[in-house]
Each structure stands twice: as structure tokens, then as C-alpha cells.
């Protein structure tokens with residue numbers, strides 16, 4: 001089968017979200033997905049997660065119309081599907097409109113991401129990036145992403161989609177020399193927009209209670225206190241209180 005020639009936004013999206021772009025195109029091609037609209041639908045629903053991508057490719061092979069329905073419509077009014085998106089249109093950029101860029105943590109990037117660090121007084125606030133990347137290797141639903149600002153690696157963020165309405169952000173860190181320059185806020189705005197665009201209503205995250213910068217930062221983004229965890233972390237929530 002010939003390799004499909006997808007529109008520029010699709011190629012851009014694949015390059016920015018997946019470690020092995022050629023493999024993603026091959027999987028789409030093997031599944032007979034060669035048109036832009038179904039390819040966008042699968043990628044949109046996958047939200048950068050390889051396990052979700054594989055899931056929606058399987059669903060597309062079963063019934064492509066179901067996948068188009070999930071990507072383009074939502075049950076908003078009295079259970080009737082309402083068209084909210086059109087997969088004939090280009091996929092929204094990833095962070096570009098916020099002046100930052102997300103890239104998957106490829107093997108080539110991994111050691112650079114592991115060597116990003118926070119200030120000494122912040123070290124007790126977060127586990128190491130290496131530990132989170134190990135967790136991501138073991139749990140395919142995790143989406144670890146490197147944050148680039150002006151082409152320079154400035155931070156690391158990792159999220160997980162629990163179900164079509166709920167996601168968690170497990171890590172946001174900006175490398176100490178790049179902090180207080182607006183990258184954290186722009187990365188959060190870009191990720192929140194990306195998640196909201198794909199139908200996520202609620203985002204959970206947690207931080208140490210003594211992390212005052214995190215508390216005021218996330219509060220300014222309309223996160224509110226949800227609960228306290230046994231290990232002492234406080235859980236904050238954006239959107240309605242929905243179960244994971």
C-alpha cells in the first residue's frame with residue numbers, strides 16, 4: 001500500500017506528539033486510514049497518547065463513522081449529538097499560539113529532560129523527572145512532553161487522560177534558569193486548551209501544601225481545592241468535581 005500523503009497540520013501534529021512519527025503514519029496506512037478527516041479524528045481523540053491512538057485505530061477499523069462521531073459531536077442537548085468540530089478543518093496547533101512548543105520525550109531527548117532541575121528550595125516539592133519518565137514507560141496512558149520556548153528546552157510536563165471527561169496533570173516543572181519568564185503559565189494555558197478542545201471538562205493536579213508559588217499560580221488559572229491526600233499533597237481541580 002502507498003504511504004498516504006496527509007495534510008501539513010496532520011504531519012505537524014504527528015511530529016509534535018509522537019516519538020516515532022513514521023510508525024504512526026504506517027499504522028494509519030495499515031488500517032486503511034488514508035484520508036485527512038478520519039486521520040484527524042483518530043489523532044484528535046488520541047490526544048498524544050500512543051495507547052489511545054492504538055485504541056482509536058482499532059475502533060476506526062471496526063467502524064470509522066463511530067470515530068468521526070466521537071471526534072466531531074458531543075451529547076450536549078437532551079442526549080442529542082451536537083456537532084462541535086469538523087475534522088475537515090486543520091487540527092489546532094500544539095502550544096504554538098502560546099509561544100511554546102511541546103515535543104514527546106524521545107530517547108534522544110530523555111537525558112536532557114532528566115537533567116532539567118528546579119531551585120534547591122523547590123527540590124522537596126517534586127519527584128525527579130527521571131522517576132516520572134520511568135513511570136511513563138510503565139504506564140502507556142501517561143503523556144510526557146518536553147516544553148520548548150524559542151527552540152530551547154525549558155521544562156517538562158506530563159498528563160494522563162483518565163476518561164473522555166477527566167484528565168490529570170502529574171508534572172509541571174520549568175528549569176530553574178528559565179523560571180519566572182512566563183513559560184509555566186504559557187505551558188499550562190496551552191495544555192489546558194488542548195485538553196478542553198478534546199472534550200476534557202475536569203483537570204486534577206496536586207502539589208505540596210507548602211508550595212505557595214504553585215498554590216497562587218494554579219489558583220490564578222481557576223483551579224480550586226478538591227481534597228487533601230494521605231501523603232500530605234493537596235489536590236486541586238479545574239472544572240466540575242467528576243470521578244476519575
Ligand SMILES: CC(C)(COP(=O)(O)OP(=O)(O)OC[C@H]1O[C@@H](n2cnc3c(N)ncnc32)[C@H](O)[C@@H]1OP(=O)(O)O)[C@@H](O)C(=O)NCCC(=O)NCCS
Pocket residue numbers: 118122125126170171172173174175178179180181182183184185186206207208211213214216217220
Ligand atoms: C510553578 C512553576 C511551574 C511556574 O513556572 P514559571 O515559568 O516559573 O512561572 P511563570 O513565569 O509562568 O509565572 C506564573 C506564576 O507563578 C508565580 N511565580 C513565578 N515565579 C515566581 C516567583 N519567583 N515568586 C513568586 N511567584 C512566582 C506567579 O504567581 C506567576 O504569576 P504572574 O505571571 O501573574 O506573576 C515553576 O516555578 C516550577 O517549575 N516550580 C518547581 C516545580 C513545581 O513546584 N511545580 C508545580 C507543582 S507540581
